[in-house]
Amino acid sequence: MTGSNTNEFLRPPSEQEFDPVCRESSHYNPLDTFRLPSGQDRHYKQQYGDMYFLRLAKLKPAVEEIAVEAWEGFSIAGEHARRVERVLDVRQGELCWVAGTIYMDMPLKPNILDDLTKENYTLAPPPRPTYQDPSHPELTQIMLEDESGRLRLTGSLLRSAQLCTGAIIAVLGTENSDGDFEVIDIKVPDLARQPRRWERDGVDAQKEPSKGKIAFVSGLGITGTSSDTLALELLTDYLLGYTGSTSAGSSGDAPPDASAITRLVIAGNSVGASMTVDANADNGAAKKKSGPKKYGYDASAYNASPITRLDSFLAEILPTIPITLMAGQSDPANFSLPQQGIHRAMFPQARAYCAPPPAGEEKQEPGWFDSVTNPWEGDVEGWRLWGSSGQNVDDALRYLNLADDQGNVGDGDGDMEARIRVMEAMLRWRCGVPTAPDTIWSYPFQTHDPFVMQSCPHIFFAGNQPRFKTAVIEGDSPLRLNGADTEMTGTDDNNTSGPHVRLLSIPKFNETGELVLVDTETLEVEVVKFGAFAGQQEKQ
Incomplete structure (x- = not known):
C-alpha cells in the first residue's frame, strides 16, 4: 500500500472521528x-408420471406457437410439412412435425423397477458420472412421447443437440421404413x-x-x-x-x-x-445383527x-x-x-x-x-x-x-x-x-x-x-x-x-x-x- 493510508492498522490511537459505515438496505x-x-x-401415493403430462400440457402450446412460426409453409420437394397432434398419428413417408416430451433410454441410467426387484430401494442410488456407455453409444435411444405413446427419434441432428429426459420440444421430419422418426429440425419453448x-x-x-x-x-x-x-x-x-475495501484511499x-x-x-x-x-461401524456384521436394537435418540x-x-x-x-x-x-x-x-x-x-x-x-x-x-x-x-x-x-x-x-x-x-x-x-x-x-x-x-x-x-x-x-x-x-x-x-x-x-x-x-x-x-x-x-x- 502507498499513500497516506499506509500501515492503517499499525498506528497509535487517534482522536479523529470517523463517519459510521452503514450497509445498503435490502429489498x-x-x-x-x-x-x-x-x-x-403431503401425500406420496400418487403416480409420478402425472408430472410429465402436466409439464407437457403447460408447455406444448408455447413450443407449438414457435414451431408454427418457424415451419409454416416449409416444404421439401413440393411436399409441405403438416402438423400432427399426437406422436402415434405420424405416418411413414409424410413430412410433418409433432410436439412431445423427450425420454432417453440409456444403458447406465438407474431404473427404479430394477431397484425394487433387487430390493435395493432403502437408499438413494449412488451418483454416476454419466448415464451413457462410451464404448456403446448406439445403446442410447432418444424418444418423443405424449399421452398416446412413444416415437423413437433418429438422425445426425441429435448428435449435436443438447437433450435430456423431461424436455418439451417439437421435431420436424419424417418416419422411415424402420418406424423411426428422422429429425431435420428441433424447436424448444424458448425464454418465457x-x-x-x-x-x-x-x-x-x-x-x-x-x-x-x-x-x-x-x-x-x-x-x-x-x-x-x-x-x-x-x-x-x-x-x-x-x-x-476499495473505498477512496485504499x-x-x-x-x-x-x-x-x-x-x-x-x-x-x-x-x-x-x-x-x-455406532457399530467398527463391529462385525454378525455383532451388528445380534446386538440389541435401539429406539429414540442415540x-x-x-x-x-x-x-x-x-x-x-x-x-x-x-x-x-x-x-x-x-x-x-x-x-x-x-x-x-x-x-x-x-x-x-x-x-x-x-x-x-x-x-x-x-x-x-x-x-x-x-x-x-x-x-x-x-x-x-x-x-x-x-x-x-x-x-x-x-x-x-x-x-x-x-x-x-x-x-x-x-x-x-x-x-x-x-x-x-x-x-x-x-x-x-x-x-x-x-x-x-x-x-x-x-x-x-x-x-x-x-x-x-x-x-x-x-x-x-x-x-x-x-x-x-x-x-x-x-x-x-x-x-x-x-x-x-x-x-x-x-x-x-x-x-x-x-x-x-x-x-x-x-x-x-x-x-x-x-x-x-x-x-x-x-x-x-x-x-x-x-x-x-x-x-x-x-x-x-x-x-x-
Whole structure:
C-alpha cells in the first residue's frame, strides 16, 4: 500500500472521528413456488408420471406457437410439412412435425423397477458420472412421447443437440421404413416472459441508482473440525467489514467494499460431514445383527459438530447482513426435490433472526434469516432470481457425452462450458429440473409442475459447481460465453430486445474459497477469493 493510508492498522490511537459505515438496505420478496403442503396434506401415493403430462400440457402450446412460426409453409420437394397432434398419428413417408416430451433410454441410467426387484430401494442410488456407455453409444435411444405413446427419434441432428429426459420440444421430419422418426429440425419453448424490475413490489422504477451487491456462496462444507476455521474466519471478517475495501484511499488490491452487500445467498451444501454416524461401524456384521436394537435418540449415532459450527457462523454475521439459506444435498433436509428449508430448530442461535411461524393458513413472512427451499425463486433488489444447489445441472450433464473411455467426466474448461450451456438450455426449455422425477427424486405433484418456469429470471444460478463461470443470455442472440464475461447490457426497464439473463455457476467455497458478487444495478459480476499462504510443509 502507498499513500497516506499506509500501515492503517499499525498506528497509535487517534482522536479523529470517523463517519459510521452503514450497509445498503435490502429489498427482498421471496416466492413460495416450491413450498410443499405440511402435515397430512403431503401425500406420496400418487403416480409420478402425472408430472410429465402436466409439464407437457403447460408447455406444448408455447413450443407449438414457435414451431408454427418457424415451419409454416416449409416444404421439401413440393411436399409441405403438416402438423400432427399426437406422436402415434405420424405416418411413414409424410413430412410433418409433432410436439412431445423427450425420454432417453440409456444403458447406465438407474431404473427404479430394477431397484425394487433387487430390493435395493432403502437408499438413494449412488451418483454416476454419466448415464451413457462410451464404448456403446448406439445403446442410447432418444424418444418423443405424449399421452398416446412413444416415437423413437433418429438422425445426425441429435448428435449435436443438447437433450435430456423431461424436455418439451417439437421435431420436424419424417418416419422411415424402420418406424423411426428422422429429425431435420428441433424447436424448444424458448425464454418465457421476463418481468420488469420491481414489478411485484409495486415500484415503477428506482430513481436513484443504488450501489448494492448481492453475494452468492455455496458449498461451505462445514465439518465442525479445525479445518473449517481459517476459511470461515476470513469470510466472516470480510462480511463484517473487518478487512480493507476499495473505498477512496485504499489499495487496489483490497476486496470490494463489504458494506455494499445487501444480502448473502448460501446455495446449499453448508454442511460437509454426515450428521449421522454408524455406532457399530467398527463391529462385525454378525455383532451388528445380534446386538440389541435401539429406539429414540442415540447420542453415539449423531454428530452435532457440523450444524453447531454452521449455527455459530450464521449467528455471528446475521446482526449485520440478511441471509437466504438454501438446502443442499448434504444438508439436514429431505432428499427429494424440492428440498424444504432446513428447520429453524437446527439453529438455536440464528433462529432469533427468523420470522415467527405462521398461524393456520397464513402466508410465511420472510425474516432477516430466511431458510428457503431448493430450488428457490424470489425477488432481490427488484430482480427475479431462480436458483438451485446444483443437483439439476449435475444430473442433466449425465445425459451428455462428456465422458472418456473410463467413464470419467472431467472438470476442465469443456465441462464448465457444458454446465453453462445446460443452464441456458433449461431456461429455453422453461424447465429448471427437467430430469425430475426420472433420475432426480421428486415429490409427486398432481395439480401443477413447479419446475416449469412461469417467468424468465434475471439471474439464474446453480451452486456447488467445480469452478466459477458466468455468461449472459440476450433474447434470441447466441450465448455470450467469453471467459470472464462480466458486462451485461440492456438491464434498464426500457429495453425491448428481449429477456436478459445472467447465468452464474457458483463454485464450492470449501474447495475454491470464492465469493461471487453481483451488482444490483448492472448485474455485473466480480469474485472475491479467500486464500491462505501455503508453507513448505503444507506444499509437501
